[in-house]
Amino acid sequence: MSYQINGVALPNEEGFFGEYGGQFIPPHLKAAMDEINVAYEEIRKTPEFQNELSELFAHYVGRPSPLFHAKRLSEQLGGAQIYLKREDLNHTGAHKINHCLGEALLAKYMGKKKVIAETGAGQHGVALATACALVGIPCEIHMGQVDIEKEHPNVVKMKILGANLISVTRGTATLKDAVDSAFEEYLKDPDSFIYAIGSVVGPHPFPKMVRDFQAIIGDEIKVQSQERFNKYPDYIVACVGGGSNAMGAFSAFLNDGSVKLIGVEPAGHGLNTDQHSATLTLGKPSQLHGMACYVLEDENGEPLPVHSIASGLDYPGVGPQHSFLKDIGRVEYSTATDEECLNAFMTLSRVEGIVPALESSHAVAWAIREAPQLSKDTIVVVNLSGRGDKDSDYVAEKLGLN
Incomplete structure (x- = not known):
């Protein structure tokens, strides 16, 4: 490999x-x-x-994870066809x-x-x-x-x-x-x-x-998309904190420029505030935890306090391969706010009956925002990296659903 x-x-x-x-x-x-x-x-x-x-x-995790057509969400948005790579169905509920x-x-x-x-x-x-x-x-x-x-x-x-x-x-x-x-x-x-x-x-x-261990996600998407569409997806979208689920989904397609790769970082309360974790969007090359990568840091070179509604994304650094892919332009890195994330969490839950992790909801938010601008024959695969059981009480309290 x-x-x-x-x-x-x-x-x-x-x-x-x-x-x-x-x-x-x-x-x-x-x-x-x-x-x-x-x-x-x-x-x-x-x-x-x-x-x-x-x-x-195969027998413990339950791989391959399904590639699910979110038909109702796609119809509601009126644009691209959205498919979910169901890593949330793995044993333990995530990638x-x-x-x-x-x-x-x-x-x-x-x-x-x-x-x-x-x-x-x-x-x-x-x-x-x-x-x-x-x-x-x-x-x-x-x-x-x-x-x-x-x-x-x-x-x-x-x-x-x-x-x-x-x-x-x-x-x-x-x-x-x-x-x-x-x-x-x-x-x-x-x-x-x-x-x-x-x-x-x-x-x-x-x-x-x-x-290498996560690359099985992208390898499966390759096989499943050929079987389902007789071609590769037009877009593969995944949330990025440290970046493991995204790297797993992207790795199989890095040398195929026809597949657009989108990493979605947490914009938190907004990129114009100090309450976000958008490392690749607003950070700069530095060092953190034994690696060189993009880092959000202060004027003294210390990592900044960061924020995301998703606990798995509030990290001031990012994987070095993501940093490299940003610089060469192979992956486009976008953002979604806490508000967009919460909306995506509730929308997917109520339209498709799938409760996503708040981390994964950032990628879903990108699809909700961008799919209406894309043609109906465009295929967008969202890596649904985890399920939202762990977040349900927090979201219910946040939105007054208790």
């Missing part, structure tokens, strides 16, 4: 996507990351690993299980004693706790206190699954701080622990590894 654009490997051997990515970390952590990279490249090619992962995808199974299996094959991770909305935490329970490895999840209060259903699930949940109260008590906390715990014993990063972010090899 390798990915290229114009014959250039993504990433290169040092883990760079153009000028982004790499390993901006202390020497002892670099040694641990290099160990993971070598083990990953060796283990992932073995028939044993490939067969075990394939079996779990996160794809790479969590891969990381947990890798930890087992490497003989690690504990898996450590961060989580924002809790989907990565639930998926990793699930995968660790399956393979029999202890799991420790770091989560910001703000997100713990917003995402109670996922918090309970993680505890039921046996994860040791660490509440992070420092800083903004959200995803960035959870990442910091998890990294610190990992550094205590990188020989015995493995840090299972929850997106296509962090030092090499994690942006590559997580992308």
Whole structure:
């Protein structure tokens, strides 16, 4: 498995996507990351690993996930035909299980004693706790206190699954701080622990590894769209925080310019406010969490406090491959506000009977906004990265539905 654009490997051997990515970390952590990279490249090619992962995808996760025609929504909007890639139907309710199974299996094959991770909305935490329970490895999840209060259903699930949940109260008590906390715990014993990063972010090899495990989304879209339409979609749309679900959906189509790829960032309360997480839209190249990428930062070079109604998207950085794809113009990065997101959440729920995660609702919001301007034979595939069970109480309170 390798990915290229114009014959250039993504990433290169040092883990760079153009000028982004790499390993901006202390020497002892670099040694641990290099160990993971070598083990990953060796283990992932073995028939044993490939067969075990394939079996779990099919019989545990429930892949392939369906490609559903949202007929009523398409008719209501009066433009493009909208299809939903139903990652919300995966076991644990989101795309996160794809790479969590891969990381947990890798930890087992490497003989690690504990898996450590961060989580924002809790989907990565639930998926990793699930995968660790399956393979029999202890799991420790770091989560910001703000997100713990917003995402109670996922918090309970993680505890039921046996994860040791660490509440992070420092800083903004959200995803960035959870990442910091998890990294610190990992550094205590990188020989015995493995840090299972929850997106296509962090030092090499994690942006590559997580992308590779998530690429099954785009591979399935390719096959399903040929079977359904006898062609590829005109648009593939996905929300972007760190960017794992989007990278999974986009990877199979990077060298096919006929397919427009749209990443949708959280505009929060508006791009003219300081309450957003639109990193690629308003950020600049810098470094964060051991990688070079676009970052939202202040005049002192410190990451800014960020906001999104979706806990899984409130991150001041973004995956290095997304940063590269922005610079070369292969992916168009747009935004959706909290208000548009809430509208999309309710619209999809009431028009199609599908309750989407608030993260995924950003991509749905783009489709709702843009589809009416497109022709009726245009095919838009929205990667519905997760379901909204975890968000239902929060949205009900926000909209006075209790």
